[in-house]
Amino acid sequence: MEIPSIDLKEFEYTLPENRIAKFPLEKRDSSQLLEYRNGTIQHHNFFNLPGLLDADSLLVYNNTKVIPARLIFQRQTGARVEVFLLQPTAPSRVISEIMTSKKPVVWETMIGNLKKWKEEETLQGIIQLEAKEVILNARLANKELMQVEFSWNDSEIAFVDLVEACGETPLPPYLNRKAEENDKSRYQTVYSEKEGAVAAPTAGLHFTEEVLAALRKKGIQEAALTLHVSAGTFQPIKVKAVEEHPMHSEQLEIKRETIEKLLRHTGKIVAVGTTSVRTLESMYWYGVQLIENQGNRFEIEKLAPYAHRVSLPDRKEALQAILKELDKNDSGILFGTTSIFIFPGYTFQLVDGLITNFHQPGSTLILLIASLVGSDWKKIYQEALDSNYRFLSYGDSSLLWS
Numbered sequence: 001m002e003i004p005s006i007d008l009k010e011f012e013y014t015l016p017e018n019r020i021a022k023f024p025l026e027k028r029d030s031s032q033l034l035e036y037r038n039g040t041i042q043h044h045n046f047f048n049l050p051g052l053l054d055a056d057s058l059l060v061y062n063n064t065k066v067i068p069a070r071l072i073f074q075r076q077t078g079a080r081v082e083v084f085l086l087q088p089t090a091p092s093r094v095i096s097e098i099m100t101s102k103k104p105v106v107w108e109t110m111i112g113n114l115k116k117w118k119e120e121e122t123l124q125g126i127i128q129l130e131a132k133e134v135i136l137n138a139r140l141a142n143k144e145l146m147q148v149e150f151s152w153n154d155s156e157i158a159f160v161d162l163v164e165a166c167g168e169t170p171l172p173p174y175l176n177r178k179a180e181e182n183d184k185s186r187y188q189t190v191y192s193e194k195e196g197a198v199a200a201p202t203a204g205l206h207f208t209e210e211v212l213a214a215l216r217k218k219g220i221q222e223a224a225l226t227l228h229v230s231a232g233t234f235q236p237i238k239v240k241a242v243e244e245h246p247m248h249s250e251q252l253e254i255k256r257e258t259i260e261k262l263l264r265h266t267g268k269i270v271a272v273g274t275t276s277v278r279t280l281e282s283m284y285w286y287g288v289q290l291i292e293n294q295g296n297r298f299e300i301e302k303l304a305p306y307a308h309r310v311s312l313p314d315r316k317e318a319l320q321a322i323l324k325e326l327d328k329n330d331s332g333i334l335f336g337t338t339s340i341f342i343f344p345g346y347t348f349q350l351v352d353g354l355i356t357n358f359h360q361p362g363s364t365l366i367l368l369i370a371s372l373v374g375s376d377w378k379k380i381y382q383e384a385l386d387s388n389y390r391f392l393s394y395g396d397s398s399l400l401w402s
Contacts, residue, residue: 003306004345006242011370012362013381021390022175024186029208032389032396034380036373041383046206046397049355050214056267057353059215060258062201062275063224065192067099067160068167068184073123073138075116081123082112083138083148084170085163085198086231087251094335095196095228095251099160104151106141110231111148119143127166129157136162160195170198172234172393174360187393196228196251202393203273203356223261227252227275227338237362245364247302247339252279254334256326259283262350263319270353270399274365277351281305282338284349287318290325298336305346315350343367344374354400358384358391372402 025031029047044052053059069085088098090106098105111117123138134154141149152162169179169187179187189204191212215222232248239245262269262280271277282300289304290296291313313321326334344367354372358381359365370377380398389396 003243003303004343006343006367008237008240008242008362011366011377013378013385015361015391019385019389019391020174021392021394021396022177024182024205024394027208028186028190028206029211031206032387033206034384034387034389034396034398035400036376036380036398037401039376041380043387047208047211047214049211049399050218050220052399053215053218053220053270054268055219058221058223058261058265058267058269059272060223060225060262060269060276060280061189061191061204061207061272062227062229062279063189063191063193064197064201064226064228064275065195066169066188066197066200066229067163067195069163069170069198070168070179071125071138071163071166072168073125075121075123077116079113079116081114081117084110084112084231086110089147093251096194096253099163099195100158102155102158104149105159106147106149109146109148111146114143114146117143125166127162129161129165132157134162136166170231172199174234174392175394191224193224194226194228194253196226198231199229199233200393201227201229201273201275203276203397205394206397207272221261221265223258225252225254225258225276225279227279229275233365235364236360237364242343242367243303243306243341245341247341247364249337249339250275250278251337252282252335254279254283256323256332256334259319259322259326259334263316263323268352269350270355271351272355274354274356274368277348277354277368278338278340278342280350281342281348282336282340283322283334284315284318285340286334286336287321288313290321291317296325298334300336300338300340302339302341304340305342312349318349342371344370346371348372348402352402356398356400357393357395358389358398360392369400373400
């Protein structure tokens with residue numbers, strides 16, 4: 001597959017500030033839902049979703065859980081230092097391992113007021129946790145790389161417990177407001193489970209227990225996977241040649257039972273959110289990598305799908321190759337990372353439909369949407385603007401079919 005030439009100007013649109021949803025609706029599933037199918041558009045509410053999916057559909061959602069990744073420390077001088085967790089570096093790079101660690105951990109971070117923080121200085125915060133006072137220490141392990149070591153004085157407490165107790169919800173920068181108490185629950189899906197994301201998989205924010213129950217009653221199958229959304233999801237494209245955009249890497253994990261369910265399924269596969277799309281499509285390319293004997297490490301590079309190949313295996317062959325690799329390692333979970341970049345010209349291998357919010361102009365996510373629906377993305381977004389839809393993370397939803 002050749003890398004197509006992309007003019008980013010073709011993927012821009014005007015998004016008025018007043019169309020950005022600053023706060024969530026009172027009820028999650030009362031959001032508007034735009035459905036695009038076979039070139040036509042219809043308007044619904046999200047609670048209508050079960051009626052829009054065929055009974056033989058498989059819904060795949062991302063069960064990552066947003067951590068309150070914004071940590072605030074105060075120097076003895078009174079100066080405020082903000083530490084934003086990005087990704088762990090030691091003693092492991094695996095997020096699930098670091099979050100449950102009861103020993104010191106090191107994270108790559110963004111630091112506000114870094115110039116005020118002296119290299120030899122340890123910042124401290126006192127956290128009230130389980131009727132205990134725990135002291136959380138932060139020191140610069142590497143100032144140049146903004147790596148921070150965290151340690152604490154209670155070996156019975158896991159790092160995730162400290163973060164949950166003292167951190168602030170990491171709202172997207174375009175909301176341009178401070179996190180409020182309500183954001184702790186609303187910037188989180190009702191099925192969130194695996195701590196480690198610093199941004200929500202926002203397509204899932206519309207689901208309620210009632211909607212999930214209605215989907216199950218209809219017989220629609222569901223499967224979970226995990227991609228820990230990173231802050232890189234908000235990184236704008238700044239290069240003229242789109243394929244040179246430095247795509248962020250994100251960690252993922254998929255249980256064997258999910259892969260088996262995908263392998264057995266013969267109906268439509270509907271991804272909940274672009275993060276689920278990126279995970280599913282990365283799985284396919286990992287299967288291709290195994291079939292082609294290109295190594296067994298699950299680490300998908302951003303342009304992996306565009307490498308020249310004479311022919312490609314079907315989805316069944318790719319998934320079978322992954323299961324075979326899991327058998328070889330006697331493992332029930334597939335761990336990996338992906339930097340996959342999906343833009344127009346890409347052919348989807350696992351995904352037939354997508355539930356997603358409305359994204360920023362000229363973003364990698366708009367490019368992914370255009371890959372699925374072609375140039376009709378412009379019609380979809382104009383219709384949403386004309387119909388008073390709310391945009392971005394706390395905004396309304398869409399159901400798009402390829």
